[in-house]
Amino acid sequence: MPPVPVWAATLPGMRVLLCPDKFAGTLPAPQVAAAVADGWREVAPGDDLLVRPLADGGPGFLDVLAEALPGRRVPVPTTDPLGRPTTGEMLLTEGGAVAWLESAQACGLHLLDAAERDPLTTTSYGLGLLIAAAVEAGARTVVVGLGGSATNDGGAGMLAALGAVGLDGTGAALPYGGAALAAAAKLDGLPRLREARLIAATDVDNPLLGLHGASNVFGPQKGADRADVLLLDAALGRWAEVLERDLPGCPSGLGALPGGGAAGGIGAALLALGGRCESGIGLVSRAVGLETVLDEVDLVVTGEGRFDHQSLRGKVVAGVAGAARDRGVPCVVLAGQVSTGRREAASVGVTDTYSLVEHFGGEEHGGLAAALERPAEGLRALGARLARQWSR
Template sequence: MKFLLIPDKFKGSLTSEEVARAVQLGIEKVQPRAAFHSIKASDGGDGFLNAIARYKPYIGIQTVGEDPLGRARLCSYLYNQEESAAYIELANASGLELLSVKERDPMITSTYGTGLQIKDAIEKGARNIYVGLGGSATNDGGIGIAAALGFVFLNDEGNVLKPIGKNLLHVRHIDTSCVSALLKEVSFFAVNDVTNPLFGEDGAAFVYAPQKGASAKVIVALDKGLQNLHRVVTHLFGSDNSVLSGAGAAGGAAYGLKSFLNAEFLHGIDFILKLSEIETTMASETFDYIITGEGRIDAQTLSGKLVQGVLSLGKKFDIPVIAVCGQLDVEMTTLKEMGIADVIEIQNANKPLSYNLKNAQDLLIKAMEKFYKSAT
């Protein structure tokens, strides 16, 4: 049998490469002659640069930037000279993993550090900039990125606002007099796989802010702030991007990239799969199964993330898709209706989360072995 492996990471325990390797080891215990083809994938979130590095020639560039709380941090991005293209992973400067649990607060975090990376890339000659969204610690609607590029956000009294989540509600005017005309020569691309709008019950604050440290009261305040930003942007620029599919990605950073930089939205997994040229491979080779997955399969998985993108690929080539996960929080009937052939959940429900994270590799190997023993 031949398997195509396109897993996401198991956050907090395994990289996507480690997931693929564990899947392979488990299957080989039952089918030692099985063949495997692995794709390094990303939905635009954590691991975006690693995926790009596998398929594009690049120069790694390091800059002194800022983390989500404004502290100095050495940041990196990739630059492709031939295409004058920079690839920036938002989580590299503005990521949740850069903060301790106690530090997580989307009212005071900012994407300003990501904006500094974009600015540096433009100064170095980049004219195509791809920003992988996901894993952010922020809910600032992208005003941090915009501020780093010359946009100035003002309150009622005309005072300059720090570009952080809690100040979204106070934005009354946006001064663009310091924005470089060079931005018009640059094409921007927001790479992500979520479908959430900017605000509302399915928006950035209500869906993603809880995992960034927001309380119920803070979530409501952030949502109102995003609504206010939208009103000001619509009034000044005449653009209504709040309901675009994916506008709420990375705490609304996608909305900011679109509204301030006219970024084109790209479906993350489709973008990476195109770079990998996997469809060319699939047209000439036969695969029996595609195996994908992520650490936790839940409602967000159904909102355009990597698993759903892989499922579309399976449907196109009529290949059954099996998903692996650490924890399953969606009814199997729902996943079956999506077209997933089966789901393999690896957690030991009798053990604490810490145990399952620490032993994820062994659990995954054993789960794959058990599944394919029962299938043969």
């Protein structure tokens, strides 16, 4: 590294906020932030880097919150999207009065091999076990982070684990999966929640049904082909009718409510139970004190694995960029891949974007494989590049 010029020593250091989400499938948010910070410090060691990893409700939600909130993490036996035993966690805060859960620990797409992904048969039953454990532990408020799910069952498995079982026309319990909901005829039993208040921390605002619903938008990511998507959307429509009729307090028009399509329709099931949807990034931002920090920095650096049109709908990048824009602070996005146009990005407050794939030479030259294999290396290099371009 060349010596620092004498005149540069008189310049005040920048205050830079590093607040990325995870890079799904490669690095959790804390490691993303650490890699970028390492690269920045190689070039501008005098700058003040404020590291605040973020999450929007999907995988990594509990990890980020556990670093920011005083509380204790409690292991909970549960099941994965295919009903196999696994272990999840609850984060208990405020003396146990509030329980934080991450649906992806029981329903996550990352828990399945590619060949196992089938939203026709995957279930949210394991999430119901996590909620039941939180309620039995005495939590009065249960916050459920939604995102990254392998399911499209409208929360039917979750409700069954809580004591409200979907039945078909013969009175038999519905089997696991979204396809079975097409035969839903009634709901048997009531959820055992001990009057606990439910909050869905959503990473999307999609409704349960329709063109922008759970099946159409997210079903293909979970293994659904076009025929499956049509079947699943119709099945969820039938399930919504049953919930509205048989679940006391379920709001009318359930299939169109914002956030109902989160995590394959688990959002709708939580709404049907009297819960409410809140922005996942909003909840995490308050927990880590993001609003206060944003008032004190010169530059914001955020990011995620793929920056695309879905990033503009309630995810970490959009929330951070909007808050930075409101303060007149530039916001830079680092991503594995960038497919959002400059004008679209600017509309939510993004100043500039940087892609790991492009850093490694572009997709046509093996950049995608390199980005997946060596993300920390690429993020350190991009951190150094940012420092050269932005630091005083």
